[in-house]
Amino acid sequence: MLGLAVALFSLGLLGVIVRRNVLVMLMCMELMLNGVILSLVTFAQQTATTVGAVLVFLIFVVATAEIALAIPIVLLLVRDKRTLDIGAYTDLKG
Amino acid sequence: MIESLLLNLDNLLLLLFAMCALVGAVLTIVLRQPMRVALALISTMVFLGGIYGLLGVHFIAAFQVLIYVGAVMVFMVYVIMLLEVREHEGARYSKLVLPGLIGFVLLVGTIGISVWSGLPPAVVAKDASTGAAFGITKFSVAFLNEYWLHFELTSVLLVAAVVAALAVIKVSRRGKHG
Numbered sequence: 001m002l003g004l005a006v007a008l009f010s011l012g013l014l015g016v017i018v019r020r021n022v023l024v025m026l027m028c029m030e031l032m033l034n035g036v037i038l039s040l041v042t043f044a045q046q047t048a049t050t051v052g053a054v055l056v057f058l059i060f061v062v063a064t065a066e067i068a069l070a071i072p073i074v075l076l077l078v079r080d081k082r083t084l085d086i087g088a089y090t091d092l093k094g
Numbered sequence: 095m096i097e098s099l100l101l102n103l104d105n106l107l108l109l110l111f112a113m114c115a116l117v118g119a120v121l122t123i124v125l126r127q128p129m130r131v132a133l134a135l136i137s138t139m140v141f142l143g144g145i146y147g148l149l150g151v152h153f154i155a156a157f158q159v160l161i162y163v164g165a166v167m168v169f170m171v172y173v174i175m176l177l178e179v180r181e182h183e184g185a186r187y188s189k190l191v192l193p194g195l196i197g198f199v200l201l202v203g204t205i206g207i208s209v210w211s212g213l214p215p216a217v218v219a220k221d222a223s224t225g226a227a228f229g230i231t232k233f234s235v236a237f238l239n240e241y242w243l244h245f246e247l248t249s250v251l252l253v254a255a256v257v258a259a260l261a262v263i264k265v266s267r268r269g270k271h272g
Contacts, residue, residue, distance in 0.1 A: 001108075001112070001145070001149075004112045004115065004116060004145075006206065007116055007119070008115070008116075008119050008138075010198075010202045011119045011120065011122070011123055012119070012122075013198060013201075013202070014123060014195075014198050015122060015123045017188075017194040017195075017197070017198050018123070018187045018188055018191045018194050018195065018198075019123070019187065019188065020187065020188050021128055023128045023131075023170070023173065023174060023177075024122075024128055024131050026170070027122060027128075027131055027132060027135050027170060028122065028123070030135060030162075030166065030167075030170075031119055031122055031135060031138065034138065034139060034142055034162070037142075037158075038142060038145070041146055041149060041151055041154055042149070044151070045149045045150060045151060050232060050233050050236040050237070053151060053153075053154060053233050053237075054233075054236065054237055054241045054244070056154055057157070057237070058244060058248055060157060060161050060162075061248040061251065061252065062248075062251065063161075063162070063166060064161065064165060064166060065251055065252060065254075065255035067166050067169060067170070068169075068255055068259060069255055069258055069259060069262070071169060071170075071173050072259055072262040072263065072266075073262060074173070075173070075176075075177075075266075076262065076265065076266050078177055079266070084128075084177065086188070087188070087189070
């Protein structure tokens with residue numbers, strides 16, 4: 001299970017690096033979070049402690065807040081540029 | 095034959111779910127259309143929920159399906175359908191895919207080696223299905239007795255998220271008028 005968690009996290013990271021679509025990048029971030037949650041659940045279950053499960057709950061809340069903030073930002077960006085391509089937002093480099 | 099299969103049913107199901115989750119994760123990166131990516135990710139999350147159920151933490155499995163699939167991914171699918179920007183003739187991957195891949199391999203290799211050598215051997219060697227499961231009673235008692243401060247802090251975080259979302263909406267209104 002730890003191997004699966006590592007695989008999910010690295011696949012998500014790879015997706016964030018190589019994909020162009022903003023929404024797909026957001027979904028790959030969710031995949032990374034899922035890998036972390038799987039590792040926490042595995043540790044909590046191996047050691048039979050509740051700390052990991054509590055942390056999983058906090059991660060659920062953080063993921064919900066993150067997606068609730070990221071989606072309006074993506075909507076604003078798309079309304080501005082009319083595209084989902086991450087390459088169009090190079091003027092955000094500052 | 096059948097008895098040994100039934101005895102190992104938990105491990106077999108665990109392996110099957112892990113394989114399916116891995117396939118869904120690979121499809122998340124490979125597929126082109128955002129809606130198909132979302133469906134692959136949803137299937138990955140459902141299979142992860144099944145893994146949590148098999149590991150004995152049923153309430154986390156329920157919350158995985160309820161919160162992730164039921165709330166976050168439905169929100170995501172809704173936004174994909176709302177935007178509906180048709181631009182599939184463009185490249186699927188970024189122009190920097192080769193340097194990105196090299197950097198990714200280096201990063202994951204470094205972190206993986208350093209973390210793996212730092213883990214105690216008992217954690218690595220232990221089988222996933224040997225640990226003891228704990229019910230929601232133990233969890234909720236520990237949650238509200240020891241971690242009430244963190245619980246309150248998450249509510250502060252949620253309030254901050256609501257305020258930030260309102261600020262984002264205000265920015266968009268100002269952009270529309272000005």
